[in-house]
Amino acid sequence: MGHRNLGLCSLKYANHVCLVSVINYRIAATTPFHPLWRHSCSLFHSTITNAPPPLSALHALSIKNASLQTLNSANHLLNLYAKSNNMGNAQKLFDEIPQKNTQTWTILISGFARAGSSQVVFNLFREMQTKGASPNQYTLSSVFKCCSLDNNLQLGKGIHAWMLRNGVDVDVALGNSILDLYLRCKVFEYAERLFENLPYKDVVRIVSWGSMVSGYVWNGMYEDCLKIFKLMVRELVVVDIRTVTTVISACANVGILEFGRHIHAYIQKIGHRIDAYVGSSLIDMYSKSGSLDDAWMVFRQINEPNVVLWTSMISGCALHGQGRQAIGLFEEMLKQGIIPNEITFLGVLSACSHAGLLEEGFRYFSMMKDAYHINPGVEHCTSMVDLYGRAGRLMETKNFIFENDISHLTSVWKSFLSSCRLHRNVEMGKWVSEMLLQVAPSDPEAYILLSNMCASNHRWDEAARVRSLMHQRGVKKQPGQSWIQIKDQIHTFVMGDRSHPQDKEIYSYLDVLIGRLKEIGYSLEVKLVMQDVEEEQGEVLISHHSEKLAVVFGIINTANRSPIRIIKNLRICTDCHSFIKNASQLLDREIIVRDIHRFHHFKHGSCSCGDYW
DNA sequence: ATAGGGTTAG
Numbered sequence: 001m002g003h004r005n006l007g008l009c010s011l012k013y014a015n016h017v018c019l020v021s022v023i024n025y026r027i028a029a030t031t032p033f034h035p036l037w038r039h040s041c042s043l044f045h046s047t048i049t050n051a052p053p054p055l056s057a058l059h060a061l062s063i064k065n066a067s068l069q070t071l072n073s074a075n076h077l078l079n080l081y082a083k084s085n086n087m088g089n090a091q092k093l094f095d096e097i098p099q100k101n102t103q104t105w106t107i108l109i110s111g112f113a114r115a116g117s118s119q120v121v122f123n124l125f126r127e128m129q130t131k132g133a134s135p136n137q138y139t140l141s142s143v144f145k146c147c148s149l150d151n152n153l154q155l156g157k158g159i160h161a162w163m164l165r166n167g168v169d170v171d172v173a174l175g176n177s178i179l180d181l182y183l184r185c186k187v188f189e190y191a192e193r194l195f196e197n198l199p200y201k202d203v204v205r206i207v208s209w210g211s212m213v214s215g216y217v218w219n220g221m222y223e224d225c226l227k228i229f230k231l232m233v234r235e236l237v238v239v240d241i242r243t244v245t246t247v248i249s250a251c252a253n254v255g256i257l258e259f260g261r262h263i264h265a266y267i268q269k270i271g272h273r274i275d276a277y278v279g280s281s282l283i284d285m286y287s288k289s290g291s292l293d294d295a296w297m298v299f300r301q302i303n304e305p306n307v308v309l310w311t312s313m314i315s316g317c318a319l320h321g322q323g324r325q326a327i328g329l330f331e332e333m334l335k336q337g338i339i340p341n342e343i344t345f346l347g348v349l350s351a352c353s354h355a356g357l358l359e360e361g362f363r364y365f366s367m368m369k370d371a372y373h374i375n376p377g378v379e380h381c382t383s384m385v386d387l388y389g390r391a392g393r394l395m396e397t398k399n400f401i402f403e404n405d406i407s408h409l410t411s412v413w414k415s416f417l418s419s420c421r422l423h424r425n426v427e428m429g430k431w432v433s434e435m436l437l438q439v440a441p442s443d444p445e446a447y448i449l450l451s452n453m454c455a456s457n458h459r460w461d462e463a464a465r466v467r468s469l470m471h472q473r474g475v476k477k478q479p480g481q482s483w484i485q486i487k488d489q490i491h492t493f494v495m496g497d498r499s500h501p502q503d504k505e506i507y508s509y510l511d512v513l514i515g516r517l518k519e520i521g522y523s524l525e526v527k528l529v530m531q532d533v534e535e536e537q538g539e540v541l542i543s544h545h546s547e548k549l550a551v552v553f554g555i556i557n558t559a560n561r562s563p564i565r566i567i568k569n570l571r572i573c574t575d576c577h578s579f580i581k582n583a584s585q586l587l588d589r590e591i592i593v594r595d596i597h598r599f600h601h602f603k604h605g606s607c608s609c610g611d612y613w
Numbered sequence: 614a615t616a617g618g619g620t621t622a623g
Contacts, residue, residue, distance in 0.1 A: 075615085079615070083614095103615060110615050110616065136615080139615080141615090142615080144616090172617075176616085177616065178617095179618095208617085208618085210618035211617075240618090243618070243619075248619095248620090249620075276620070278620075279620080280619095280620035282620090306620090308620050308621045310621090313621090314621090316621095346623085
């Protein structure tokens with residue numbers, strides 16, 4: 001064992017365990033040149049180099065007549081296998097150990113838990129108890145992790161109840177794994193009660209906070225997440241950076257720029273370095289909140305960019321329709337020797353489709369398959385359908401769908417139908433509609449797209465038939481909502497909303513604005529968007545769509561010429577799109593709308609989406 | 614010796 005190896009070891013696995021193992025094997029050996037010593041060395045070496053250790057090392061261990069000393073050695077060795085994800089060898093060794101103690105079982109269980117083999121873990125857990133070994137905190141933690149992986153709330157609850165009955169002590173780490181289960185299974189009452197009861201002083205209690213935060217994010221409870229974050233800031237001096245990362249991702253989903261900015265400032269205040277993790281989530285947050293400039297600023301200041309960081313910047317550009325920038329970034333990334341993953345390509349393809357870059361999109365799709373050997377997933381294929389369709393290559397779109405076996409996907413047909421509508425190909429559109437309704441008979445958006453297509457081709461009867469079919473089948477349109485942040489307050493609007501305190505002001509200004517916009521060429525496209533409002537209630541309701549209310553509210557409550565940012569939970573409707581284009585011209589205001597699909601930057605009477613969305 | 618939370622897509 002030379003210095004070179006030890007040096008390597010300190011670099012890579014400067015792990016006390018390795019050294020202790022080697023020393024133990026050395027003690028276990030009877031002579032200085034016993035084969036075991038040699039095997040230990042090679043095992044140690046392979047730990048360093050991360051290659052699988054030779055199996056013969058196992059058999060060299062003569063543990064049949066084991067002393068306590070050799071059991072410890074065996075456990076160490078077992079641990080090495082488990083840590084290096086070599087569960088095959090771990091199992092073999094485990095089977096050869098005659099007197100297994102709690103640690104022996106626990107090491108194997110935790111190895112399988114890490115590998116995600118929950119069923120194996122459950123079986124071992126049962127077996128160890130029948131063999132008289134009692135689980136400790138570590139064992140239980142691994143078992144809960146597997147319950148969580150499998151969404152097996154019942155088993156987890158059973159074990160937890162058994163622990164309570166038997167007075168098993170729950171330390172914070174174990175508590176966190178139970179917490180994780182309850183959060184993943186969305187039983188927030190349990191999670192919250194457990195959270196309250198965990199030892200408060202433990203420094204790793206910080207992880208419990210983090211679990212609560214990410215639990216809320218997984219379940220889309222962004223407001224609860226932000227609330228608990230504020231509580232953390234108040235109660236703890238410093239919130240750790242991993243939790244902050246989760247909170248930022250919650251902000252990205254809500255898309256509220258000002259709150260995201262506060263958290264960014266908070267990170268700077270507590271003096272945390274912004275690594276690739278935080279950087280990626282900040283970039284994502286800024287681009288989803290409508291400020292690509294801030295995203296770029298974060299991107300440029302990260303010292304050690306990784307593939308995720310590049311990908312978030314590329315996807316951000318895609319979201320804002322900046323196809324060329326996205327491609328430029330991607331090429332730069334390749335030049336720097338960073339290997340793109342499937343999500344990177346998704347970003348690139350979606351950038352191409354949002355910007356109508358057909359050839360480039362096709363080239364990157366091939367590159368993904370041929371140069372990087374990534375099998376196209378359904379999302380990649382959907383992007384390609386978007387790309388072909390937007391370019392008006394409807395026959396190619398159709399062929400692509402069947403060649404790639406994606407005809408069962410709702411998103412594919414929705415995208416195709418939008419393209420038929422854009423290119424006014426009614427015949428293809430009707431066929432696509434039939435396919436869509438077969439796949440998605442209860443999807444409200446399918447009916448709306450379909451009747452919009454009929455309407456934009458002046459086929460009013462057919463549009464009406466689609467609407468009544470939707471009613472017959474009891475398909476309800478998801479209510480449209482838009483929101484805007486002014487200072488610390490988030491204002492949410494639904495269509496025809498009268499609940500806002502500034503209600504009167506909003507509606508009277510809206511009327512005035514519509515009048516002035518009509519003078520510069522805007523006309524309410526009543527018939528075109530009738531479907532969006534479910535009932536034929538005419539011009540009034542359309543003029544009161546939630547995004548119009550939010551825009552007007554923004555105009556009233558912000559300084560002249562400052563940008564207005566709106567978020568909408570559905571696709572923006574044709575009429576609102578035209579309304580906002582004209583308003584941006586008349587008032588010389590930048591209006592930025594994030595809809596369910598992408599961003600629209602309205603400026604000087606036109607939109608960054610090029611009227612395709 | 615063995616256990617616990619983070620980033621990018623949709």
